[in-house]
Amino acid sequence: MKILVFGKDGQLGRAFKKLLDAALFFTGDHDIRYVGRAECDLSHSLEIEVALNAFQPDLIINAAAYTAVDKAEQESDLAFAINATAPAVMARYAVNHGATFLHYSTDYVFDGSGVDFYSENQPVNPLGVYGKSKAAGELAIEEAFDHADNFKARYAIFRASWVYGMGSNFIRTILRLAKEREELRVINDQFGVPTDATWLAKMSLTLCIDEQGRLRDFPSGIYHAVPAGETSWHGLAHWATQVAIEVGVAMKASGKAISPIPATEYPLPAPRPMNSRMSTLKLQKALKDLGLVSKFPEWDALVRSYVTDLAKNKLI
Ligand SMILES: NC(=O)c1ccc[n+]([C@@H]2O[C@H](COP(=O)([O-])OP(=O)(O)OC[C@H]3O[C@@H](n4cnc5c(N)ncnc54)[C@H](OP(=O)(O)O)[C@@H]3O)[C@@H](O)[C@H]2O)c1
Structure with a gap:
């Protein structure tokens, strides 16, 4: 099987590379190509087509x-080119060649009104350009597959939230600031689920590849893919600093020195949803129907192991 991974240098891309290189998932003979910005600029559709046609991936x-959620407000065309046009090109290739396509989206497709967990079939209503471009990408993929007559072609769009991995993210920013400052102020009225990039990559591969290394016949569609539980940005900051202290990292700010503030006191160029909670029942059912483990780990256990690893590798 041939696997083509776009975005090799991002948090999720690096998680995929680590897992696939270590062949932690499946046996079999695989030809895997990792592509970054230097090899293929996703704002140019032609470069994507060339990369796909040259390698002919099955996955x-x-x-x-x-x-860049805030910068997107000023770079709408670029955000739409990368987040909507590029996945549409990939989806069309998958449809025409009977390939499997895994794509990632975000809680920012929702406006975050209400307090319930969002299900996949609730209407999207993104607040900012980034969310709008990601929603347009979802729609373009769905439309491309609506016309698929190749029975082998399938797709999954995994919506994640608050992703962290190898790269810059909220947890690493907070840990750096908590080492430098006596006090921090963090938003406590926006709720969601921190998502570990390694967990997300592993779960995606589990859904689409079987133990023999063959592509599975999973149901195409959008899936909410986040760990169990929920928290606020403040809850996440509090927990990450607590774990860092437990594993021996000296923090200037922790516990009560991290003050909860409302989002209105921390205005940003792009509005964020107040409620990013997403129900994962659909994904759990799909995994269960395939005879796979469908219980998701709690977000705080995953953050604990992430912060512990950061400390071990002297990255805090
Ligand atoms: N991060 C989050 O909190 C979050 C939350 C919800 C959903 N998601 C979704 O999860 C997925 C993975 O996110 P992530 O956190 O891994 O993102 P990330 O760390 O920002 O990585 C994105 C990657 O895309 C590459 N890229 C951007 N523009 C490109 C272009 N024109 N041509 C080629 N490559 C380009 C970047 O390349 P360079 O390395 O060269 O810049 C980077 O490696 C995305 O679909 C994202 O929308 C993320």
């Missing part, structure tokens, strides 16, 4: 995206 993993 396309799109871990790349325009993820």
Whole structure:
């Protein structure tokens, strides 16, 4: 099987590379190509087509995206090119060649009103350009597959939230600031689920590849893919610093020195959803129907192991 991974240098791309290189998932003979910005600029459709046609993948993993949420407000065309047009090109290739396509989206497709967990079939209503571009990408993929007559072609769009891995993210920013400052102020009225990139990559591969290394016949569609539980940004900051202290990292700010504030006191160029909670029942059912483990780990256990690893590798 041939696997093409776009976005090799991002948090999720690096998680895929680590897992696939270590062959932690499946046996079998695989030809895997990892592509970054230097090899293929996703804002140019032609470059994507060339990369796909040259390698002829059976599985396309799109871990790349325009993820600069605030900057997107000023760079709408670029955000849409990378987050909507590029996945549409990949989806069309998958449809025409009977390939499997894994793509990633975000809680920012929702407006975050209400307090319930979002299900996949609730209407999207993104607040900012980034969310709008990701929603347009979802729609373009769905439309491409609506016309699929190749029975082998299938796709999964995994919506994640608050992703962290090898790269810059909220947890690493907070840990750096908590080492430098006596006090921190963190938003406590936006709720969601921190998602470990390694967990997300592993779960994606589990859904689409069997133990013999063959592509599975999973149901195409959008899946909410986050660990169990929920928290606020403040809850996450509090927990990450607590774990760092437990594993021996000296922090200037922790516990009560991390003050909860409302989002209104921390205005940003792009509005964020207040409620990013997403129900994962659909994904759990799909995994269960395939005879796979469908119980998701709690977010705080995953953050504990992430922060512990950061400390071990002297990255805090
Ligand atoms: N991060 C989050 O909190 C979050 C939350 C919800 C959903 N998601 C979704 O999860 C997925 C993975 O996110 P992530 O956190 O891994 O993102 P990330 O760390 O920002 O990585 C994105 C990757 O995309 C690449 N890229 C951007 N523009 C490109 C272009 N024009 N051509 C080629 N490559 C380009 C970047 O390349 P360079 O390394 O060269 O810049 C980077 O390696 C994305 O679909 C994202 O929308 C993320």
